[in-house]
Amino acid sequence: MREKTLSIIKPDGVSRNLIGEVVKRLESAGIEIAAMKMIWMTKEQAKGFYKVHEGKPFYESVTDFMSSGPSVVMILKGDDVIKRYRKIMGATNYEEAEEGTIRREFATDIEKNVVHGSDSVENAKFEINYFFNSLEILK
Numbered sequence: 001m002r003e004k005t006l007s008i009i010k011p012d013g014v015s016r017n018l019i020g021e022v023v024k025r026l027e028s029a030g031i032e033i034a035a036m037k038m039i040w041m042t043k044e045q046a047k048g049f050y051k052v053h054e055g056k057p058f059y060e061s062v063t064d065f066m067s068s069g070p071s072v073v074m075i076l077k078g079d080d081v082i083k084r085y086r087k088i089m090g091a092t093n094y095e096e097a098e099e100g101t102i103r104r105e106f107a108t109d110i111e112k113n114v115v116h117g118s119d120s121v122e123n124a125k126f127e128i129n130y131f132f133n134s135l136e137i138l139k
């Protein structure tokens with residue numbers, strides 16, 4: 001099924017010059033980048049984005065991290081792209097991520113794990129609309 005998903009190259013990925021590395025892996029996998037921009041989230045914007053994690057022990061820390069510097073947000077398109085991109089990213093905890101995945105190769109801890117990807121059609125819709133307005137979303 002043709003889907004869209006939201007990708008973020010997190011502040012650690014941007015500051016460590018991994019934008020090109022991530023984009024190369026997406027393009028090599030035949031995933032279409034339908035929209036892309038650099039943003040710098042405020043603490044409040046990061047808290048809104050990770051609202052599902054409100055109350056968890058890492059909520060303050062992850063939202064500090066996500067607002068600590070610029071991120072690159074992208075809309076990705078393709079068949080089954082939500083699952084395919086999550087496979088390219090690897091597991092949340094890089095120590096458990098499969099060999100060859102972005103997180104396994106580049107993450108430095110469970111929080112600073114370089115990339116984000118939506119985990120369902122419903123969350124992808126929310127996350128895309130959180131960062132992109134209708135003029136920026138290509139059909």
Ligand code: GDP
Pocket residue numbers: 058061062091092110111112113115116117119
């Ligand atoms: P994801 O969908 O694989 O990104 O994972 P989650 O939605 O569960 O978590 C969101 C983000 O919060 C992760 O990508 C990490 O950056 C961070 N995170 C998740 N679990 C932990 C944790 O146990 N400790 C810390 N410090 N950060 C975490």
